[in-house]
Every structure is written in structure tokens, then in C-alpha cells.
């Protein structure tokens with residue numbers, strides 16, 4: 001039986017992962033399930049899957065979790081340290097699906113115990129790509145992309161020579177405000193931003209899709225994951241979200257990964273890699289689909305894309321700065337402290353203030369260095385947000 005842990009089990013990716021695991025209960029032994037606020041869901045799944053331990057990131061919810069797990073035989077724990085401890089428990093395959101930079105350390109610890117890490121948490125690669133790759137190499141675990149775009153690139157590259165790649169095209173739906181007049185964005189609310197035309201995802205990533213900060217993170221993730229030159233990474237708006245990414249080779253071939261927007265494909269691919277197994281996802285009817293459309297990704301509408309290119313050029317720890325500033329700006333937008341377009345301005349301001357973190361020797365990056373820069377960027381972002389600068 002394969003030993004499985006799911007970090008961020010109560011979220012959108014976590015629930016899709018559980019959907020797949022629960023279909024083959026005899027194939028898996030669940031070690032750890034973790035969540036945050038959603039204790040009822042966490043306890044329900046931990047009981048159903050007979051997990052060894054359930055952990056909530058919120059220490060104040062320990063009693064609630066204990067009560068919900070009473071007489072179940074599932075261990076209950078809470079807090080950051082418990083989360084990290086759970087990641088050190090031996091497992092063969094670990095899903096990293098906590099949202100934000102909070103997902104970095106559990107993922108690293110899982111890699112350190114030699115697990116294969118299915119990486120939905122794109123922030124890990126954005127903040128600490130070289131550290132993630134180095135840790136996986138050192139301990140023999142595999143890093144498997146779960147972001148649909150990166151899973152698509154990964155699949156297109158199987159059996160290929162990376163030196164034959166000319167370009168990688170990451171598609172973007174354009175999110176909730178794709179067709180809004182630019183002047184209306186000032187009035188956009190968090191609720192409006194949190195509705196996605198095609199994908200059913202967590203609140204934060206859905207708002208990041210509307211601002212294209214999600215795509216910006218994905219461009220950086222592409223660079224880090226596959227070692228692709230930033231100049232070879234492109235974005236195109238593809239409203240139907242059927243093509244997830246394309247890889248162009250030096251003979252002119254362009255390999256596209258096409259499928260309905262259902263994360264269970266990418267999760268299932270990572271779960272069964274290197275094999276392919278039957279997955280419960282819709283099969284495409286191309287005739288019914290009729291046509292696929294594409295538009296340029298406008299950097300006036302989505303300045304996050306320009307910022308991502310600048311971050312990739314700057315290198316060093318600027319990915320960690322970018323992500324932390326983005327997380328703080330997003331939190332402020334959700335709390336209605338700032339307008340939707342202001343998020344990009346805040347991130348740009350923080351990038352300028354902390355530009356000295358560019359160009360570090362990436363081989364020497366440690367978790368402590370990333371944590372320090374993350375902290376500095378959050379303080380700087382909050383200073384900008386509250387106008388104290």
C-alpha cells in the first residue's frame with residue numbers, strides 16, 4: 001500500500017485529491033491530512049480515510065479537532081510545528097496543496113524524508129525553486145507538477161531533449177475581468193474577482209486569476225521547474241481553458257496539452273506517474289467544442305505579467321519578495337483596504353524597495369533566507385498599504 005499525505009486537504013486541490021484516493025481505498029494508506037479552519041471537513045475525511053494524524057494549522061482549533069475526532073483512532077494536532085512534524089512522517093507520495101508561502105516548509109520536509117512531492121503549491125517554486133530542486137535531488141524524491149499548465153509542459157517534455165525546446169506557451173483564461181472596461185476595475189469587488197469563468201478553485205487563486213498574479217507566479221514557476229530561459233516563456237489568453245500549455249520545438253512542432261478544466265487530471269497524472277491510469281475526467285468531444293480562441297495577454301490590463309518578467313530577470317530571492325508582497329496586497333484587497341488595480345502598484349513598490357535581494361547565488365539559498373526575505377517583503381507591503389512610507 002502506498003503511504004499518502006495531503007497538505008491542504010480541506011481545500012479545492014486537497015478535496016480533488018481525496019476524491020481520487022477514496023476511489024481506491026485498498027491502494028493507499030493515509031498518513032497525514034492537514035487543514036486550516038475547516039475542522040468539520042478535516043475530521044470527516046480523516047475518519048473516512050482512516051488517517052494516522054489530522055493537523056489543523058490553527059492552534060486555537062485543537063480542542064475542536066480533538067472533539068470531532070473523538071473515538072476515531074485518528075491522532076489530532078495543531079499549529080505550525082505540528083504541521084511540519086506531520087511532513088516528516090514517512091510517506092511515499094505527498095500532495096502539497098496549502099495555499100501561499102505557508103506551504104513551502106511542509107513540502108521541503110516531505111522531500112527531505114524522500115517522498116515524491118506533488119506540487120500544487122506554486123509558491124514553493126516561486127520563493128525557493130533551487131532549494132526545492134536541490135532537496136529533491138539530495139533525497140531521491142521526485143517533484144511532480146500539479147498546476148495544470150506545468151503538468152501539461154511536463155507531459156509534453158517526456159522523452160524530449162530540453163535543448164530542442166524553443167518556447168513554452170502558458171495559457172491564461174483571463175479570469176473574471178477579462179472583458180471588463182479597464183476603467184471599471186477600480187470598482188471591482190473581491191466577490192466579483194472570486195468568480196472564475198472556467199475553473200472551480202480556492203478564493204485566493206481565483207482572485208489571482210483575475211489579476212493574472214496567478215499567471216505571473218506560473219511563469220516564474222515554469223522558469224524554476226524546467227530551467228527554461230525567461231525569454232522563451234510566453235503567455236496567451238485562451239478563454240476556453242482547454243489548452244493548458246504548449247511546448248514549441250526547434251523543428252517547428254508545437255505540442256499542446258488539451259483537456260477539460262478538471263484538476264483531477266493533473267493530480268491523477270502526478271499520483272500515478274510514470275504510469276497513466278484511467279481517470280474520472282470528462283473526455284473531450286472536439287466537434288462539440290467547435291473552436292478554440294486566443295488573444296494577446298495585455299500588460300496594461302495585467303501588469304502582473306510585466307512584473308513577473310522583471311522578477312525572472314532579477315533572479316536571486318526576488319521571487320520570494322514578489323510572492324510575499326502579492327499575498328499581502330491580496331489580503332488587503334479581500335479586506336477592502338485597497339482597490340483591485342492597486343495590488344500591482346503595491347507589489348511593484350515592494351520589488352523596488354527590496355531590489356537588493358536580486359542576483360543572490362541561487363545554489364546557496366536556504367529556508368531561513370527565504371523566510372527572512374518573505375518577512376521583510378510583508379512588512380514593506382503593509383507599510384505601503386497603510387501609507388506610512
Ligand code: NDP
Pocket residue numbers: 007008009010011012013014034035036037038039057096097098099100102120121122123146147148199200201202203204205263
Ligand atoms: P484553497 O484555498 O481551496 O485551500 C487551501 C488549503 O490550505 C486549505 O486546506 C486550507 O485550510 C489550507 N490553509 C490555508 N491557509 C493555511 C496556512 N496558513 N497554513 C496551513 N494550511 C493553510 O486553495 P486551493 O486548493 O485552490 O489551492 C492550493 C494551492 O494549489 C495554491 O498554492 C494554489 O495556487 C495551487 N493550485 C490550485 C489550483 C486549483 O485548481 N485550486 C490549480 C493549480 C494550483 P482551510 O480551508 O481548512 O482553512
